[in-house]
Amino acid sequence: MIELKHITKTFNGKKALSDISFSVSEGEIFGFLGPSGSGKTTTINILTGQLVQDSGQAFILGKNSKDISADDLLNIGFMSDTVGFYEKMSLYKNLEFFAKFHHVSTEVLDDLLRTLDLFQDKDKKAENLSTGMKQRLFLIRAILHTPKILFLDEPTSGLDPTLSKKVHDILFALKEKGVTIFLTTHDMNEATKLCDNIALLYQGNIIEYGAPLSIIDKYSDENKVVIRFQNGKEITVSKEEVGNYLGQYVVSIHTMESSLESIFVQLTGKEFKNE
Amino acid sequence: MNRTNRLKSVFWLRRQYLKSNLALLYMCVGTPIGDFALLSLIPKFHGNIFFLSTALNFVYSMTAGAFVSMMIGEEKEKKNLRTLILSGVKMYEYILSIVIFPFLFSVSAFAYFPLFFGVAIPSWPIYLIIAISTSLIFILINLSIGLFAKSQMHASLFSFGAVMVANVLPILADLSNTKLVKYIVDWSFIGANTEYFIKLEQFRITDNSILAMLLWIVGLLILTKFAFAWNRKEHV
Numbered sequence: 295m296i297e298l299k300h301i302t303k304t305f306n307g308k309k310a311l312s313d314i315s316f317s318v319s320e321g322e323i324f325g326f327l328g329p330s331g332s333g334k335t336t337t338i339n340i341l342t343g344q345l346v347q348d349s350g351q352a353f354i355l356g357k358n359s360k361d362i363s364a365d366d367l368l369n370i371g372f373m374s375d376t377v378g379f380y381e382k383m384s385l386y387k388n389l390e391f392f393a394k395f396h397h398v399s400t401e402v403l404d405d406l407l408r409t410l411d412l413f414q415d416k417d418k419k420a421e422n423l424s425t426g427m428k429q430r431l432f433l434i435r436a437i438l439h440t441p442k443i444l445f446l447d448e449p450t451s452g453l454d455p456t457l458s459k460k461v462h463d464i465l466f467a468l469k470e471k472g473v474t475i476f477l478t479t480h481d482m483n484e485a486t487k488l489c490d491n492i493a494l495l496y497q498g499n500i501i502e503y504g505a506p507l508s509i510i511d512k513y514s515d516e517n518k519v520v521i522r523f524q525n526g527k528e529i530t531v532s533k534e535e536v537g538n539y540l541g542q543y544v545v546s547i548h549t550m551e552s553s554l555e556s557i558f559v560q561l562t563g564k565e566f567k568n569e
Numbered sequence: 570m571n572r573t574n575r576l577k578s579v580f581w582l583r584r585q586y587l588k589s590n591l592a593l594l595y596m597c598v599g600t601p602i603g604d605f606a607l608l609s610l611i612p613k614f615h616g617n618i619f620f621l622s623t624a625l626n627f628v629y630s631m632t633a634g635a636f637v638s639m640m641i642g643e644e645k646e647k648k649n650l651r652t653l654i655l656s657g658v659k660m661y662e663y664i665l666s667i668v669i670f671p672f673l674f675s676v677s678a679f680a681y682f683p684l685f686f687g688v689a690i691p692s693w694p695i696y697l698i699i700a701i702s703t704s705l706i707f708i709l710i711n712l713s714i715g716l717f718a719k720s721q722m723h724a725s726l727f728s729f730g731a732v733m734v735a736n737v738l739p740i741l742a743d744l745s746n747t748k749l750v751k752y753i754v755d756w757s758f759i760g761a762n763t764e765y766f767i768k769l770e771q772f773r774i775t776d777n778s779i780l781a782m783l784l785w786i787v788g789l790l791i792l793t794k795f796a797f798a799w800n801r802k803e804h805v
Contacts, residue, residue, distance in 0.1 A: 342655060344802055368657035377655060378648030380582075382589035391585070392656065394578035397571065 295320045295443060295474040296341060301350035303336055303498075310336045311347070312498040318491070323465065323475040325485040325506070327554065328495030329564075334478045335374070337495075338445050341476075342372065355442060368396070371436035374447035379431060381421035385412065388420050389434055396439035406434045409460060426452045433461065437468060444468065444475045450484060462488060482554035486510070494558055501561045506554060513552040513560065522546045579658060579666035586640075587670060597636035598674050601627040605685060615687040622739060622766040624682055625700070629762070630732040633675040634707035635725065640667055641715025642724025650800060660797045667715075668708050675704040691770035698774070702782050703762045707731070709789035710758065716796035739763045756781045 296318040303311040311333045318324040326334050339345040340352050343362035352359040355366055379388050386407075393403045407413040410430045415423070423431065429452050436444060449465075450458040465475060465488060479485055485492050486506040494502040494509075502509055519536060522528050524543035531539070536547060558564075587594050604627045608620045644650040653663060679700040683690050690696045710731050711724075718724035734757070742754040742763050754760050760778035768776075 344655075346802070364654075364657045364659040366657075367655060370655075370657075372655045376648065377652040379652070380586060380589070380649060381647060383585055387585050387589075391578060391582040394581060395575060395656065395658070397574055 295322075295355065296324075296476060297351075297353040298337070298341075299351045299353075301337070301340060301347045301352055303333075303340065303345070303347050309498050311340075314350070314498070314500055316493050316500065316503055318474055318476060320474055321469055321472045322490045323469055323477060323488050325489035325492035326476065326478045326495060327480070327482065327485055327492055327558075328478075329480070332495040333498040334495060335376070335447070338374065338447070338476070338478070339376075342367075342370065342445065368439075369442040371439070371441035371444040373432045373436035373445065373449060377432065379420050379428070381419070383420055384417050385420050385423060385427070385431055386416035388431060389438065392435050392438050398439050403434070403438060406438065409464065410434065411457065411460075426454075426457070429453060430457070433464075437464065440468065440471060440473060442472075442474065444473055446475060446477045448479055449477065450479070450481065458484070482558075486554060492554070494554070494561070496558075496562050496564075502557065509557060510552050510554065513557045515552075516549065519547055519549055575658075576662055576665065579662045580669060583666045583670060590643075593636070593639060597631050597639070597671070600631045601678055605682070609685075616689075617686065618688050618766060618769070621682060621686040621688045622762075623736075624686070625679055625762070626735050626739065626759075628675055628678040628682070629703055629707045629759075630735045632678060633671050633704040634711045634731055634735075635728045636671040636674075636711075637667055637708050638711035638715040638718065638724040638728040639721055641712065642718045642721035645715070645718060645724075645800070646720040654801055660794070664712065664793065664797070667712070671708060672704060676701070679704070692772075695772065695774060696765070699761050699765050699782075702786065703759065706758045706782065706785050706789065707735070709786065709793055712793045713789065713796050716793070716800055735759050739766070742767065754778075758782070758785045 298317070299315050301311050301314040302309070314333070314337065326337065328334050336345060340347050341354050341359050343359050346360060354362065355369060357366060389403055389407075390400065392398075393400055404413065407416055410433070412427060412430055412434070415427060418427075420428075420431070429449070433446070433449055436446065446465075450461050453461065462484075465477075469475060477485070477489065489506055491504060492502075492506050492509070493500045504512075517532055518530050519533055520528055520530050521536065521539050522545045524545055529539075552560075601624060605624050608614055608624060611620070614620055641650065644653075650663075680697075683696075711728055714727045714731070715724050718727060738754055738757055738759050739762075741750055754763050755778045757763075761776065761782040764776055764778045765772045
């Protein structure tokens, strides 16, 4: 469904992507994780034909992304902050156009609005919507026609846990229907829960790639434990050394478990931040 | 997917957009009507061809022209054009949806204005060919302006340049008889319209200005195609 081979892209002499290669299969939820400026948007723009790479090849729906046509775009759903909406039109009219354009019945639209708690606000002018409501508007617009490939940039950002859960359920339902989902998120727990595979991106390079749990397992060290003291201090030591610290106001001792976030820090020496 | 259904939906979107942007509609369709109302206050207004020509220039510049560039300018500024392109809206669907209302309003204006002004048009077929082609040129110029502009303000600024040329050239042609001025007017985008109102029944369809008009249309069609393709790409 999606394949990138040795993609490189430079902006004003600065490398945004450096020899990026990966592939995403049909019906897969793929997480593309990285801090701001790591090259996520550039990759999406190359895949959707909005940008042309300096070298390498990108394929989407079996076609070179440079040759993507308007007809191909009908099979792609897109949610990101690079798209807009008609501010002076109501939330419903904004979405009704896409329902008409993709020949989707208004019942489908109404159901999605109800699922995402927007139905009661459907007549609100789009310019008066809160950030979370706009986020849901963009999501509905992207998934309304059940595209073959769905690009989602931070789909749950600004949503409360209940709505985030509803979005996750929708994404799982789409996956069941065979929709390929390309997701960027800064929420590592979300990525672990949702994604079949992830790529950790840092400064235009993929620093880790694979199934989230496999990556976590790879970096987990069963021989190490974390000791927490009464004063709040935590240290990581090998199991053999635990005896040296007992009796020193130890509150807890637990095995060291990696998370995608800690792996990112371990690999880059930087905190994972998404401004 | 059904082409007619897609076209119907982009026209529907444009109707909703205009309903929610009445200020734009009043400005671009109302200005020529206001101009007509003001001109009608002038004595000896009835039957005066100069007034008709002036009012028509307003129709071309505002209703056919600025209307188009301001709509596209706003859509670019609010990222709606990018959204439509990424949703699979084709170039011809988008452009038709943008030009349909400015074109229809312009046609109504130049069909009725000679009657309002009480001007006897010597040859209606030639008048309509020139009026329709001139409107088309203004629409195409403003399509390119809108598609290359970064914002609505940007588009308005460049569109104002076209308004100035459209209103100054006919006056220049009327006041000066030098060869250079005649040459510039003849080959300008407003040339055929200006020549027509100067020559009236003496105007022939074989006039140089008609050839210039056709060249403008072809050139602007190519530019519009390029401008739309340019918008499909991200420019950093």
